[in-house]
Amino acid sequence: QVQLVESGGGSVQAGGSLRLSCTASLIIFSINQMGWYRQAPGKERELVAQITRGGITNYAESTVGRFTISRDGAKNTVYLQMNSLKPEDTAVYYCNADKGLRYWGQGTQVTVSS
Numbered sequence: 001q002v003q004l005v006e007s008g009g010g011s012v013q014a015g016g017s018l019r020l021s022c023t024a025s026l027i028i029f030s031i032n033q034m035g036w037y038r039q040a041p042g043k044e045r046e047l048v049a050q051i052t053r054g055g056i057t058n059y060a061e062s063t064v065g066r067f068t069i070s071r072d073g074a075k076n077t078v079y080l081q082m083n084s085l086k087p088e089d090t091a092v093y094y095c096n097a098d099k100g101l102r103y104w105g106q107g108t109q110v111t112v113s114s
Helices: none
Strands: 004-007 011-015 018-024 032-037 046-052 058-059 068-071 077-084 091-099 101-104 110-111
Touching: 004 091, 018 032, 018 091, 018 101, 032 068, 032 077, 046 068, 046 077, 058 110
Parallel strands: 011 110
Antiparallel strands: 004 018, 018 077, 032 046, 032 091, 046 058, 068 077, 091 101, 091 110
16 A cells, blocks of 8 residues: 655645655555646646656646656655646645555645736
């Protein structure tokens, strides 16, 4: 079982930046893929960005050029750097670990005001 603890959410104005962190309870290189998803009120949860064990990254089209996913193996932590934030980025952001089974963090709120 994988436990994921997220941090770094908050409220910013449009154009601002935030960095989310997700610390896993085991070595992240033992996890097939880790990613960030988000869910806005009334909408389905959607992929934001993901990184494979081999380091290959994938982004939602709406975040390309603004968001960057990265990891620190020594800290078992995956990050999501979010720049040029827009009001439509407002959502609860969830960390995900795919180890055959999928595990989720508790979520962290990101609010972007115009």
